[in-house]
Amino acid sequence: MNSEYVIVCVSEQNIPDPFRNELKQILSHFKFVTKKAERKKKGLYYHVESQALDLPSLNASLMNLASIHKIDIGCIPKNIFDAKKGLVVFDMDSTLIAAEVIDEMAIRHGVGEQVKLITARAMNGDLRFDQSLTERVALLKGFNRKHMEDILDKLVMTPGTPEFLKILNELGIKTAIASGGFQYFAKSVQEKLKIDYAFANDLEFEGDQLTGKILMPIVNAEAKEKIIMDLAAKENLSLNQVVAIGDGANDIPMLLKAGLGIAIHAKEKVQKTANYRINFGPMTCALSFMNNEAL
Numbered sequence: 001m002n003s004e005y006v007i008v009c010v011s012e013q014n015i016p017d018p019f020r021n022e023l024k025q026i027l028s029h030f031k032f033v034t035k036k037a038e039r040k041k042k043g044l045y046y047h048v049e050s051q052a053l054d055l056p057s058l059n060a061s062l063m064n065l066a067s068i069h070k071i072d073i074g075c076i077p078k079n080i081f082d083a084k085k086g087l088v089v090f091d092m093d094s095t096l097i098a099a100e101v102i103d104e105m106a107i108r109h110g111v112g113e114q115v116k117l118i119t120a121r122a123m124n125g126d127l128r129f130d131q132s133l134t135e136r137v138a139l140l141k142g143f144n145r146k147h148m149e150d151i152l153d154k155l156v157m158t159p160g161t162p163e164f165l166k167i168l169n170e171l172g173i174k175t176a177i178a179s180g181g182f183q184y185f186a187k188s189v190q191e192k193l194k195i196d197y198a199f200a201n202d203l204e205f206e207g208d209q210l211t212g213k214i215l216m217p218i219v220n221a222e223a224k225e226k227i228i229m230d231l232a233a234k235e236n237l238s239l240n241q242v243v244a245i246g247d248g249a250n251d252i253p254m255l256l257k258a259g260l261g262i263a264i265h266a267k268e269k270v271q272k273t274a275n276y277r278i279n280f281g282p283m284t285c286a287l288s289f290m291n292n293e294a295l
Contacts (some may be wrong), residue, residue, distance in 0.1 A: 003053060004035075004078035005288045007046040007062075010288040011071045012281050015044055019069045026061050030054070030148030042281075043288045047078070063271075066279065070264040074276040076291050080259045081291045088168055088286075089228055089254060091246030092179035092186055092200065095264060096193070098156045101185050101285075102136055108147045111139045122249065124267055129180060129250045137203065145205065152188055160282025165193040167287065174235055178224040180250050199227050225253035243290060245283075246270070262286055 009015060010021065023046075027034060032048040039045075055075070062073045093100045106115030110276035115136045122132035168175055176197035177186050202215040217223065224246075232242050240259035242253070248264040255261030255274045263274035264283065271277050278285045 003050055005032075005048050005050065005053075006076050006078055006081040007048060008043060008076060008081075008288055009045075009071055010043040010073075010278075010281055010285045012042065012285075015071060016069070016216045019071060020044065022065055022069075023073075026058070026065065029061075030058050030085075033231070040288075042285070051116065053110055059275075061276070066277070070280045072278050072281050073162045074262075076260070076276070076289065079190055080240050083238070083259060084090060085173060085243055085260070085290050086241045087174045087176065087229065087231055087235055088243040088245065089176045089224075089258065090195075090244075091154070091248065091251050092177050092189060093181045093247060094158075094237075095251075096158060096161050096177070096189055096209045097185075098158050101151065101155075101181050102140075104151045105140055105143060105148070108151070109140055109143050115139055118137075124249060130218050133180065133201070133214065133218060133220075137144050137210070137214050140210050140228045143210040145208040148184055152185060155185070155189070156195075160284040162193065164283040164286065165195065167284075169194050174231070176227065176231055178202040178219065178227045178254060180219055180224075180248075199223070221250040224251065225257050228254045228257045243286065245286060260289060261288060 017232055027048060030053065033203060034048050036047040061216055062075060066073045090096050100119055103116050103119055106112045116137050118132050121127040122129055124138050133253055175195045177190055177195055179186050179197060179200040181200050183200040183202045186198045190198040199219055201219050204211045204213040228242060228244060242258040243260045244254045244258035245262045245264050246255060247264055247270060249267065249269055252270060252273050255263060260276060261274055262276045263270045263277055264278045276289060
């Protein structure tokens with residue numbers, strides 16, 4: 001039985017002939033039958049069929065081609081590509097915003113190096129998230145609320161994020177933040193980008209100072225996966241209609257649960273595990289993976 005896919009190639013620059021020739025060689029090697037090839041604003045779309053596809057090997061070949069030409073590529077099953085998307089769920093730190101907020105807080109508190117080391121281990125999946133978050137927050141004991149306001153004022157959105165959210169809002173697509181970061185910042189980002197839902201961790205205060213403790217429950221990898229399922233059910237959507245976008249190890253379960261899970265400028269482990277990647281373009285590249293015409 002033939003399986004149908006759409007191979008999406010996205011670039012902010014013109015896609016050169018050498019790239020297209022090399023991609024055609026890959027398609028030939030994996031015995032794809034090309035039904036249609038089309039060029040749109042920022043990308044190429046190959047509608048293909050395969051009888052028996054070695055998807056891991058294909059993804060490895062596409063990742064190599066992408067890295068050579070700095071062009072983002074995704075091989076998306078046609079039923080997922082064609083599904084009318086109704087919900088996009090985002091990680092926050094290093095996904096919607098160009099910072100790991102906890103690292104910024106730690107620098108202000110004089111424990112930057114200690115926290116950064118723990119963060120790096122957690123993001124690469126070398127340390128369980130709950131343990132790493134508890135350890136990092138404990139180091140922030142005594143942190144003053146006014147410094148959180150200072151950090152908030154300096155937050156910068158990642159390239160393409162405001163534009164992407166504006167388009168999603170105009171299309172009536174529901175949006176959500178599912179963050180292992182902090183509610184204080186997530187609420188502000190939610191308001192700024194007009195996001196429908198925000199889930200993040202609450203920090204415990206005593207007066208205007210952090211106690212070094214987190215209010216339970218912790219928003220971890222398992223919680224993010226559950227948020228995807230709960231919101232899909234709430235919005236009466238199939239998982240094929242859900243997009244998840246994130247960059248860290250604790251995003252992996254939600255990236256795999258959503259029909260279209262995109263690792264964006266992600267850690268190596270996340271890139272290797274996720275089915276789809278954006279490594280070179282801005283957040284708006286996700287629109288091409290989502291199939292503009294089906295939105």
